[in-house]
Amino acid sequence: MMPQRSMVATLDEGKVDAIFAPVDQGRQPGVAVAIAIDGKPVYRKGFGLAHMELPVVLSPSMRMRIGSTTKHFTALAYMLLCEEGRAGIDDPVGAHVPGLHAASRDATMRQLMGHVSGLRDVMAITLLLQGPSTPATDAELIDFYRTIDDRDFAPGTSWSYNNGGYMLLTAAIENITGQSLDDVLRERIFEPVGMYDTLLRRWDTDFVPNSATLHFRRADGRFTRDYMGMEVSGAGGIVSTMDDMLRWMKHMDAPIVGSAGSWQLMREPMRLANGISTGYGLGLITMPYRGVETLSHGGGVLAGNSQMIKVPAAGLDITIASNRADVSAADLANRVIDACVEGLDPVPEGKAVERRTGIFVSAANGRVVELSETGEMQLVAIDGGPPVPMRADDQGVLQLPDILLFCQQSVTFEDEGLGFMEFGHRHRLDPLDVVEGGRLGSRCGRYGSSIADTGLQIADEEGGPTMTMWGPQGSARYRLEPLADRIWKAISLGPIGAIGAILTFSEGGDRLSVTAGRMQALRFERTAGADA
Structure with missing residues (x-):
């Protein structure tokens, strides 16, 4: 049933055009956008090039990566198996994915889908160890869970976005059904809804017809072809058109795929042990924006991003995808809400505070x-x-x-x-009193981890301290900067400079931990006989 409206949404084409004016050109990549009110498309446009080497403009009917918006499709695929009695939402992941270490196998499927399992994120670990361009399959990444012997936190006590959890979810769906996730999504979700241009694209290196090319923008402003090397499945592998996404968002108002109970669980934010709502259900985010509730999930990929957002009280659906890394689809979508919805709360002015360093x-x-x-x-x-x-x-x-x-x-x-x-x-x-020009001294050498086939090398080189990390498929190099005697910052020497970490050495220097964003204190110990 279509949700009852309590706010008014209208389209002023000129106002919306103005939002996209900075990407309305024919020399660089851009965005595709589609907007519907009460399920009826009212705005469909593309801005910028689909590929910088071809004179083809983006279109809402062109396939584009939607990244982690994939997650609620994958969660729904698992919920369909629960409806059939073939799985349970609180089943331990080890019941469907054999051979996992005890630290991982008891996490529940509900916890995986809601990002409250506390499991290590093997995608984050792989990006750190091997860099973003190293080819690695889902199966190779899941193998990490067979030797990882700890967690980021106790299940249900905190929230941490975890792509690795959705890799495990993908493996569970495939083991239960005996089918690839590609076929499950196509047969059980896409085709019944009429999303015939939507599919799972596991590798950026695949050729897929009618697809926009991703464009990474480096620090010097150049666009390059720096793609994700690893396989991406249920965590973020779907490509869709903005037209198909509008069909899907209309379907969400009166689903024919998935029971009312399944959709309620997917929409309802989980609560932590301390009573705090995470705002995140099973692949869907419920958050207020300027006083009105929204239902959404964005998706970031290495060289682009997307946003799917609904404003149920206004009957407004917005879907945007960008094929360039330096334009935020989520920010653009919020500006569309600003332009289309009447009666929003004023933008808070905030309090002036002195900036610090x-x-x-x-x-x-x-x-x-x-x-x-x-x-x-x-x-x-x-x-x-x-x-x-x-x-x-x-x-x-x-x-x-x-x-x-x-x-x-x-x-x-x-x-x-x-x-x-x-x-x-x-x-x-x-x-912290920052140390200038620190040296690593006796801390140089090789360190190993409990995770099979991984490690790191610390070195004082002529150009300065460095760290090389490696996994089973490849390696990544970092420049090290001292923050304190035992705390150092690692900065990627690869194309993606935003990948960084904090190293904390033990007092004796025989151990260190690596923290990178959501990944907390991955432990390494000096390898026996390692040269200082």
Whole structure:
């Protein structure tokens, strides 16, 4: 049944055109967009090139990667098996994916789909160890779960976005059905809904007809063909057209695929042990935007991104995909909501706070937060990740941009230190006296991990300290910068400079841990007989 409207959505084509004016050109890649009100398409346009080597403009009928928007399709495929009695939502993953280590096999399918399992994210580990361009299959990544002997956190106590969990979900669906996920999605979901241009594209190197090309933008402004090397399946492998996505979003209002109970579970945000709502159900995000509830899931890939967002109270559906890495589909979608929906809450002005710079560390868990500024923006980098602009709310608390609010991370200035809040968990961080020109000395050498066939090498080279990490399929190199005597920052020397990490050495130097964004304290120990 179509949800009853309580707000008014209208389309002013000129206002929406103005939103996309910066990408309305014929020299570079751009975006495709489709908008519907009460299930009826009212705006369908493409801006920019589908491929920089061909004079072909993007179109809403062209296949584009939708990235992690894939996740709720994969979750629905599993829920269909639950409806048939072939699986249970609280089954342990080990019941459907054999051979996993005890640290991973008892996580439930519900926890995987809701990102509360606490399992290590093997995609994040692979990106760190081997870089984004190294070919690796789903099966090879899942093999990590056979030797990983710890978790990021106890199940249900926190939330951490986990692509590896959806790889396990994919393997479970395939083991239960005896079919590929490609066929399950096509036969059980896409064809019944009439999404005939939508399919699972596991490899960026595959040729798929009527597809836009992805364009990565490097720091010097050049567009390049830096694609994801690994296989991507149920975590983010779908390609679709914006026309097909409108069909799907209309279907979500009155589903013919999936029971009412399954859809309720998918939409309903999970709650942690501390009572905090994650805002995330089973592959779908429920969050307010300017006072109105939205249902969404975006998708980021190495050289593009997408956003699918519904405003049920206004009957508004928006789907946008970008084939360039430097344009945010989620931000554009929010601006479309601004232009189309009447009666939204005013944009909060926030409280003016003095911007700060410095590096801060938590004595409790080793988390490192780096503050910097550019222009009028306060930038915050967490555990070696890329700097993100944060703005103070009316209480002076630094909040993430609207498109990242679902991560539920905030920062407050407390005397000389910081307060860091994440899903109801508060941490105190104290300022770090940064060491200039530090040397690694006796800490140089090889270190091994409990994860099979992985390790790292620390070296003091002529050009400065470096780290090389490796996994079964490849390796990645990093430049090291000292933050303190035992805390160092790793910066990728590959094409994707945003990949970074924090190294923390033990007092004796025989052990170290690597933290990278959501991946907490991956342990390494000096290899016996390693040269210093």
